[in-house]
Amino acid sequence: MNRIARLTLFAVSMLVLTAATIVVATHMPTFGSHPLPYGDAVNSLVPPARHISNMVSAVNFDVRGLDTLGEEFMLVCAVTGTVVLLRGTRGEQLTSRPAGMHGRLNAPRSDAQVLTGRLLGPLILLFGLYVVVHATVTPGGGFQGGVIIGSGLLLLYLCEEYRTWRWFMRSRWLNACEGGGALVFVLAGLAPMCQGAHFLQNVMPLGEFRDLLSGGLMQIVNAGVACAVLGGFALVFLEFLEETREPRDEA
Amino acid sequence: MIALLPWLVAAWLLGIGLYGIVTSRNYIHLIGCLNVVQSATYVILLCVGYRWNAGPPIFDPHPPGTPAVDPVVQALVLTDIVIGATVAALLLALAVQLHKRKGTLDPEALRPMR
Amino acid sequence: MTILLALLLLLTAAAGAGIVLSRDPRRQILAIAGNGLALTLLFSALQAPDVAFSELAVGTAALPLLFLVALVSVRTDRKSDL
Numbered sequence: 001m002n003r004i005a006r007l008t009l010f011a012v013s014m015l016v017l018t019a020a021t022i023v024v025a026t027h028m029p030t031f032g033s034h035p036l037p038y039g040d041a042v043n044s045l046v047p048p049a050r051h052i053s054n055m056v057s058a059v060n061f062d063v064r065g066l067d068t069l070g071e072e073f074m075l076v077c078a079v080t081g082t083v084v085l086l087r088g089t090r091g092e093q094l095t096s097r098p099a100g101m102h103g104r105l106n107a108p109r110s111d112a113q114v115l116t117g118r119l120l121g122p123l124i125l126l127f128g129l130y131v132v133v134h135a136t137v138t139p140g141g142g143f144q145g146g147v148i149i150g151s152g153l154l155l156l157y158l159c160e161e162y163r164t165w166r167w168f169m170r171s172r173w174l175n176a177c178e179g180g181g182a183l184v185f186v187l188a189g190l191a192p193m194c195q196g197a198h199f200l201q202n203v204m205p206l207g208e209f210r211d212l213l214s215g216g217l218m219q220i221v222n223a224g225v226a227c228a229v230l231g232g233f234a235l236v237f238l239e240f241l242e243e244t245r246e247p248r249d250e251a
Numbered sequence: 252m253i254a255l256l257p258w259l260v261a262a263w264l265l266g267i268g269l270y271g272i273v274t275s276r277n278y279i280h281l282i283g284c285l286n287v288v289q290s291a292t293y294v295i296l297l298c299v300g301y302r303w304n305a306g307p308p309i310f311d312p313h314p315p316g317t318p319a320v321d322p323v324v325q326a327l328v329l330t331d332i333v334i335g336a337t338v339a340a341l342l343l344a345l346a347v348q349l350h351k352r353k354g355t356l357d358p359e360a361l362r363p364m365r
Numbered sequence: 366m367t368i369l370l371a372l373l374l375l376l377t378a379a380a381g382a383g384i385v386l387s388r389d390p391r392r393q394i395l396a397i398a399g400n401g402l403a404l405t406l407l408f409s410a411l412q413a414p415d416v417a418f419s420e421l422a423v424g425t426a427a428l429p430l431l432f433l434v435a436l437v438s439v440r441t442d443r444k445s446d447l
Contacts, residue, residue, distance in 0.1 A: 014270075018262075021259065025262070030254065032301050039300060039319075039322055043315070043322065047310060054415075055310070058322075059323055064323070075334055078340065079341075089351070138311055139309055143329055144415070147422040148426075151422065233337075236340045237431070240340075240437075241434060243347065244437050257374060260378045264378065267381060268385065280393055283390075293408075297413055301412070306412060307412045325413045328413075346435065347438045350439045
């Protein structure tokens, strides 16, 4: 549709949205003073039942673990779509070799930049690992820690040359990391069924309250999610940066 | 009126994000506006689960039993943020491919396929 | 409604408007990072540290880098794009 029709339709829908907002906002429950039955039930029942202190991780990986499995597969599908779109039209034979960078303005990295990256990069990776492992005790978990580790890998790109970075970012390891994470999640769900329990039921020893190794099956699921998120983000960064190489002349 | 501010801010973010999508001249700018619409849902979910004078639902220094906000909506928003970024990456890959085929990123200049 | 929450909600609204009103994609990247920071502050004030953590890592680090890398791939310094 042309521009005038689109803007007219948008104006009409904004009028409807404004009217609906005013009606709904006056009928919403008072901000901060209405009962939260599901939240109160989780807060009171889960700490003695699962021995962990991070309720958000408990809801993500145990109480509503099936929803997180669906979200996990959404992530895998989105990353697969991105990789297929970018790598499929570029061709497979270019990805395993760092290319010559003809025509690209590529100033060499300064010494300060390289030193900063080499000091900060491992610290960020270690911090991401800390956030992943402390999922059941402090604020943290697989999702946040995976994104931090993925961003740390991109920091290494900013501070090293493209050839060096491409040399240690192996596509196969990242593929295995991402797919393996989702696979660990599904297997951790199917394993209790071999003992006669439900899918994703917490059958492992639960540990002590506020200990690092508490929560049972939640730790395995958390590790799987962290691997999948970190593999996914690093793979997406890698595919976009591979796009910036000039295609070499096919002899 | 001030007590309605969370819902009004969420509706404002939705409206202005849609305005950006409708009047955008660059597909990458459009994906940023989609991000604004997503943040409207985060605001409304977290404001539904809030409770006055309550702490976070993480019982690390204080024992379980202290009043806490709703952890279920926080779990929803947490996974949604990460997945939203990944879907934005997929859309950016589509935009990159579009630029390679057509040479432009202007929605006005690109006609849908018949 | 405390003053802090009201101010943070208004800041979020302004940051969202800032993303939409920056038409140049290269300038929009910083607006996206600013929006991520505003949302992080709002989520911290709403007693949600996990969500604030996630939004900080994604909205200020991963998402602007993703947009920047996509722009590098597209190289929008041609005259045909805005």
